[in-house]
Amino acid sequence: xxxxxxxxxxxxxxxxxxxxxxxxxLFDREEISPVIIRNIMLYCLDCYDGDGVMGKKGxxxxxxxxxxxxxxxxxxxxxxxxxxxxxxxxxxxxxEERFNRETTELYALGPEGEREAVIIYNDCTxxxxxxxxxxxx
Numbered sequence: 001x002x003x004x005x006x007x008x009x010x011x012x013x014x015x016x017x018x019x020x021x022x023x024x025x026l027f028d029r030e031e032i033s034p035v036i037i038r039n040i041m042l043y044c045l046d047c048y049d050g051d052g053v054m055g056k057k058g059x060x061x062x063x064x065x066x067x068x069x070x071x072x073x074x075x076x077x078x079x080x081x082x083x084x085x086x087x088x089x090x091x092x093x094x095x096e097e098r099f100n101r102e103t104t105e106l107y108a109l110g111p112e113g114e115r116e117a118v119i120i121y122n123d124c125t126x127x128x129x130x131x132x133x134x135x136x137x
Contacts, residue, residue: 015059016044
């Protein structure tokens with residue numbers, strides 16, 4: 001079953017709302033792991049306002065690096081190609097070399113010791129002995 005998309009609840013939660021809507025669009029309700037929801041909420045709303053209140057300045061650019069809303073923003077840099085004819089699939093092609101940089105520039109994953117990853121997979125397409133057919137000749 002698909003989930004409906006959501007609107008923002010406040011002036012600050014555009015980041016987590018966008019990411020949760022992306023997950024809702026890509027996966028059925030039964031396929032969504034609580035781990036991905038937890039991590040979206042953990043990494044978003046990470047900016048402090050002038051008074052030092054966490055989240056009141058929204059979500060950082062680093063947390064929203066793959067946000068599709070930035071499709072109109074020009075990136076005329078080597079290793080980044082803007083794609084306009086695939087609106088439901090992707091809007092950038094980024095060289096693998098650029099991701100693997102240990103710098104803090106756009107699309108670079110930063111120092112290896114500071115990287116974190118969340119691995120999710122779809123239980124419905126996971127290969128098991130019961131669902132895999134082998135042919136012997």
